[in-house]
Amino acid sequence: MRVSRHSSDGLGQKSLAPPAQTPKGWVSSAFRILRRRSASIGIAVGLTMFLSWTVLPIVYLGVLSVKPERLLLDRPSLNFRPSLERYGQLLQWDKLGAPVKNSLISASLGTAGAVLLGSMAAIAFTLLDFRAKGPLFFTIVLTRMYPPMTTVIPVYLMLRRLELLDTLTALVIVFAALQIPLVLWVMHTALNAIPRDIIESAVLDGASLPVVVRKVLLPLSGPGLVTAAILSFIFCWNDFLLPLVITSSAARTGTVAIMAYTETYRNVLWGPLSTVSIAMVAPTIVFMLALRTYLVKGLTAGMLKG
Amino acid sequence: MGKLFGRQQLFLGVFLVPGVAYVLVWRLLPALYTVYLSFMSYNLAFDPGPTWVGIRNYLQLVRDDNLLASLGVTLKFSVLATFVELVLGLGTAILLDRDLPLRNLIMGLCLVPMVLAPVAVATIWYVLLHDFVGPIPHLIRLIHGPEIAWFTTSWTALLSIIVADVWEWTPLMTLLLLAALQGVSRETVEAAMVDGASGLQVFRFVTLPQITGMIAVAVGLRFMDAFLELDKVLIMTGGGPGTSTELVSVHIYRTAFQFFTLGYAATIVIAFLVLLAVIYRFYLRALPGYAFSASERMSGAGG
Numbered sequence: 001m002r003v004s005r006h007s008s009d010g011l012g013q014k015s016l017a018p019p020a021q022t023p024k025g026w027v028s029s030a031f032r033i034l035r036r037r038s039a040s041i042g043i044a045v046g047l048t049m050f051l052s053w054t055v056l057p058i059v060y061l062g063v064l065s066v067k068p069e070r071l072l073l074d075r076p077s078l079n080f081r082p083s084l085e086r087y088g089q090l091l092q093w094d095k096l097g098a099p100v101k102n103s104l105i106s107a108s109l110g111t112a113g114a115v116l117l118g119s120m121a122a123i124a125f126t127l128l129d130f131r132a133k134g135p136l137f138f139t140i141v142l143t144r145m146y147p148p149m150t151t152v153i154p155v156y157l158m159l160r161r162l163e164l165l166d167t168l169t170a171l172v173i174v175f176a177a178l179q180i181p182l183v184l185w186v187m188h189t190a191l192n193a194i195p196r197d198i199i200e201s202a203v204l205d206g207a208s209l210p211v212v213v214r215k216v217l218l219p220l221s222g223p224g225l226v227t228a229a230i231l232s233f234i235f236c237w238n239d240f241l242l243p244l245v246i247t248s249s250a251a252r253t254g255t256v257a258i259m260a261y262t263e264t265y266r267n268v269l270w271g272p273l274s275t276v277s278i279a280m281v282a283p284t285i286v287f288m289l290a291l292r293t294y295l296v297k298g299l300t301a302g303m304l305k306g
Numbered sequence: 307m308g309k310l311f312g313r314q315q316l317f318l319g320v321f322l323v324p325g326v327a328y329v330l331v332w333r334l335l336p337a338l339y340t341v342y343l344s345f346m347s348y349n350l351a352f353d354p355g356p357t358w359v360g361i362r363n364y365l366q367l368v369r370d371d372n373l374l375a376s377l378g379v380t381l382k383f384s385v386l387a388t389f390v391e392l393v394l395g396l397g398t399a400i401l402l403d404r405d406l407p408l409r410n411l412i413m414g415l416c417l418v419p420m421v422l423a424p425v426a427v428a429t430i431w432y433v434l435l436h437d438f439v440g441p442i443p444h445l446i447r448l449i450h451g452p453e454i455a456w457f458t459t460s461w462t463a464l465l466s467i468i469v470a471d472v473w474e475w476t477p478l479m480t481l482l483l484l485a486a487l488q489g490v491s492r493e494t495v496e497a498a499m500v501d502g503a504s505g506l507q508v509f510r511f512v513t514l515p516q517i518t519g520m521i522a523v524a525v526g527l528r529f530m531d532a533f534l535e536l537d538k539v540l541i542m543t544g545g546g547p548g549t550s551t552e553l554v555s556v557h558i559y560r561t562a563f564q565f566f567t568l569g570y571a572a573t574i575v576i577a578f579l580v581l582l583a584v585i586y587r588f589y590l591r592a593l594p595g596y597a598f599s600a601s602e603r604m605s606g607a608g609g
Contacts (some may be wrong), residue, residue: 046401047412054416057430057473060441064433073438121325129309130318140326143333147534149555149575153343153568154336177332180325200310209311209321238423240537245563255425255537262432262541265457270439277429284421289414296417296481 058281065274072270086275096272099257100279106168106243106253107236110175114232115225117176118183123213125184126191127199137188144181148241156245166251174242179232186231190224191217227294234284234295254280343572350566363573372549373574376557383464383553384532387471391528392521394472395479402480403487420477428541431470432457460550463543467551470538475531479524486520487513522593526586533582554578 064072066082089096124130125137155174156165164170194217202212243253252260254276261273288295311317344363346356367373398416406412419427435456437443446454456462490513498512536555539545545552545560552560558578562571 043401043404046397047406050398050401051412051415053473054419054477057434058418058422061430061433064439117325117328120321124318124322127310128314128318128322130314130322136326139334140329143329143337146337146579149534149536149558150340150579151333151336153562153572153575154339155332156563157568158332158336174332177329180329181333184325203310208313209317212311234421238421238425240423240425240540241559244540255423258425258429259541262429263544268436268438270433273429274433277426281422281426284423285418288418288421289411292410292414292417295421 058285061274061281062278064270065278067271067274069271086271090275090279096276099252099254100276102168102171102247102251103237103254103280106171106175106251107233109168109172110179110236111229111233113172113176114179114183115229118180118228119187119225121180122184122187122191123209123217125188127209127212137184140181141185144178144185148178148239152241152245155242159246165246166248168251170246171243171251171253174246175236175239178239178242179235182232182235183228186228187221187224190221190227194220223294226291230287230291230295234287237280237283340572340575343569344576346569346572348567348569350568356569359569363570364577366570367573367577372552373554373557375549376552376554379464379551380533380535380553380555383468383471383535383551384529387468387475387532388525388528390468390472391476391479392525394476395483395524396521398476398480399483399487402484416480417477419474422474424474424537425541427470427474428538431466431473431538432542435466435469457543458547460547463547463551467535467538467542470542471532471535475528479528482520482524482527483517486517490516519593526589530582530586 063078065086066084067080068083069085071080086096090100091097093101121140125133159165159170159173164173198220199212199216202216207215238255239253240255240259243256244259247253247256257276258273258280261269261276343356345358345360347353347359347363348356402409402413402416422430434440434442437455443454443456446452454462456466494512494516495508498508503511534555535553536559539551539553539556540559543551545556554574558571558574561567561574
């Protein structure tokens with residue numbers, strides 16, 4: 001709006017006296033500068049508020065996690081010597097580290113399984129011909145659209161029958177099942193982006209499917225694989241409902257442990273709660289800051305479907 | 307494309323079958339079994355197995371006052387959370403839609419909440435609002451404000467969960483709306499300015515119509531997701547005080563895994579999903595045509 005006034009002033013200069021020399025023009029240009037400055041101050045203030053709103057809550061949790069045990073309930077003061085005692089316990093797998101270790105193992109293996117099976121299926125959907133291809137693809141992707149709530153009861157009963165409740169195996173099984181459709185979707189897109197000509201000329205040179213996979217598809221779908229793997233790891237790592245239902249003590253994940261620490265309002269275990277929570281958010285924060293461009297597209301796609 | 311490779315059957319067996327079979331066994335069949343179970347009476351604690359009761363569970367739904375109450379709370383939660391997220395998301399998107407120093411870092415930081423475990427988000431706000439350790443009750447005390455026990459009165463308990471949800475998901479709104487704002491054609495904005503429209507008028511009559519599609523998509527997305535909220539409630543309030551924050555997901559979880567009435571829990575799941583699908587259907591139909599192209603653009607860009 002200001003810009004438009006300015007340009008019309010500019011047009012007027014040709015016929016009338018230059019506005020910069022009249023007192024009126026001087027006032028209005030000063031006003032304009034003032035306005036522009038206050039606008040950029042407004043933007044700076046807004047951004048600072050948005051960033052503080054986002055960052056400070058996480059920082060406060062971090063502060064709580066290094067507060068010495070006896071000061072935890074001592075008013076939210078910041079006057080203390082940080083203690084890393086609980087982070088030491090986090091590195092001991094039989095103490096605070098146990099649930100975090102369970103999360104790490106199950107999310108990694110679940111992701112590995114999903115990436116392997118999902119990518120192979122994506123190769124089949126991209127390069128092979130078979131009946132009912134479209135409906136089958138839709139069906140698989142559909143299973144990601146309904147929430148985990150839909151299958152949690154039967155999955156619980158199946159795992160109970162298999163005597164796998166409260167084991168890491170059970171977690172790996174359900175995590176992989178949940179993420180295969182996501183991997184299939186991401187990898188299908190990535191593989192479709194590889195020019196046909198490259199694949200066809202490899203085939204003309206006598207390459208069989210395994211050779212094409214190794215020599216052409218793998219080297220060219222790196223970013224897709226990274227996106228699929230990291231997204232699926234984040235979803236497994238953050239999952240709560242399924243671990244809550246199928247694990248109880250030995251195999252409970254970090255997210256389930258967090259719930260256990262908060263169970264009683266009066267006797268919340270603030271130390272373990274804050275430390276394990278920080279351990280559970282640290283990897284995803286690192287992923288987000290380091291690999292944002294990879295993640296954002298995949299995340300929004302994953303959510304639009306999920 | 308014709309058959310590119312020989313030995314199709316073998317390769318289909320190796321590449322396609324394992325993944326597809328796996329998903330069918332652990333995702334598709336269980337979903338169908340949930341439908342089956344919804345016609346059964348099955349209490350895990352007493353019954354040796356499920357027994358057929360026809361539509362009795364479904365008839366019980368409409369007389370289940372607890373369920374209807376939790377549906378009301380869920381609706382209140384989803385509408386409020388989505389609305390606040392839209393307003394804040396739009397504001398921040400407008401704020402970020404310009405050349406900024408350190409733009410990448412700022413964007414990265416702003417988006418962090420949405421990748422955190424929902425349980426951790428709940429912990430963060432549980433800590434911030436808890437009257438033993440939280441800075442917020444402390445600050446309110448410092449300025450001699452009212453003593454608020456956030457998790458022990460109904461409406462503040464719900465408010466706490468909404469705040470946590472807003473904190474977690476406003477970044478998604480920001481992200482989607484920023485993408486839409488950057489797609490707004492510069493020429494139309496400049497043309498309106500030349501015609502002497504004020505900043506507000508430009509936004510209202512030029513920018514807004516061009517991002518309505520994305521707003522509709524984003525709102526639909528968030529609303530559906532908020533409807534399924536579970537994690538934050540279990541951490542922050544456990545559904546209480548009383549059942550005042552017991553969202554439908556929490557109600558289902560309790561019915562299934564605290565009272566072990568699996569058959570009826572399955573019925574609620576199915577009815578709830580059908581309700582959600584119907585809402586979504588009507589929502590899509592109510593949208594103007596251009597919303598669809600926006601949603602297609604998004605899924606195209608994302609995939």
